[in-house]
Amino acid sequence: MTSSRSARGSRAAGALIGLAGAGLSGVVYLRYRRDISLARRRVATGSGIAETPFGPIEYATAGEGLPVLVVHGAGGGFDQAMLLAEPLVRSGFRVVAMSRFGYLGTPLPADASPAAQADAHAALLDALDIARAAVLGASAGAPSAMQFAIRHPQRTAALVLLVPAAHPFHIRQMPEGGAPRRTSPETAFLFDTALRSDFLFWLACRIARRTVSRGILATPPSVLERASAEERARAKGVLECILPVSRRRLGLRNDAEIVSSLPRYDLEGISARTLVMSVEDDLFGTFEGARYTAEHIPRARFIGYPSGGHLWIGRHREIMAEVAGFLREKE
Secondary structure (H helix, E strand, O other): OHHHHHHHHHHHHHHHHHHHHHOOOHHHHHHHHHHHHHHHHHHOOOOEEEEEOOEEEEEEEEOOOOEEEEEOOOOOOHHHHHHHHHHHHHOOOEEEEEOOOOOOOOOOOOOOOHHHHHHHHHHHHHHOOOOOEEEEEEHHHHHHHHHHHHHOHHHEEEEEEEOOOOOOOOOOOOOOOOOOOOOOHHHHHHHHOHHHOHHHHHHHHHHOHHHHHHHOOOOOHHHHHHOOHHHHHHHHHHHHOOOOHHHOHHHHHHHHHHHOOOOOOOHHHOOOOEEEEEEOOOOOOOHHHHHHHHHHOOOEEEEEEOOOOOOOOOOHHHHHHHHHHHHHOOO
């Protein structure tokens, strides 16, 4: 299995290097210039900057109702968070989406730990005059969402963790002496090449789709191939939200360092109502960590699904309906 994945990664790398080496020309050049210009214009509008004690924080808001702070995953920004939270806006919630440290318009400070991010989330709510909010943390956004619930319990109306990056070392199912899940060959290749360059990432999304599906979306290609047109379009939208990757690179690097050595948080100290959801075939391996997290947060509920990958392909409407219903529940 590992050797076949390595071979696929090598073939994808060869294709990328070969085409890049040939130079940007003709139709390829024009398509790239068009798409990167669109991406740059997209992230240049629709957001504001809040001046906080933690520096400037980029954010966007939409909707009315209970405030929900949406904390994006790796490769994201306010745009990825808004894409995720569109169903919540339609369901009657006020979504607040920020760009975390190192993403788009939010600089990377010297201390960009999940705890510092959580305090910056609170500072953003202060700037928006929001005393209390539900917090939704997805993927690599989950550590700071959990830290927010731990550090600011009176401000946490509820906590939702979707396919969370969570401490992996105290899992009952891990073999004795077993090592944590290693980075897949696809992910390692993409971090070393495509995620260093707007052009290489754009190119990889077009000529190495299966590698990108496994390495970036952490979703089995077969799941995407069987998905509805609506869900394939959603996956494409997530990838489009990574461009321009050059403006997210510092945040990506910081997230990679954080999730590679997550400590065990004081889960028992989280007092907020909590919903944790994950998918068994998530190629980032969030399922057991998510279940462990839910088992140790006193007021937590866990919902697991057998398939759908890291993007929960084929289950988006169901999952967002579960989230909306949970957020509407009374204390």
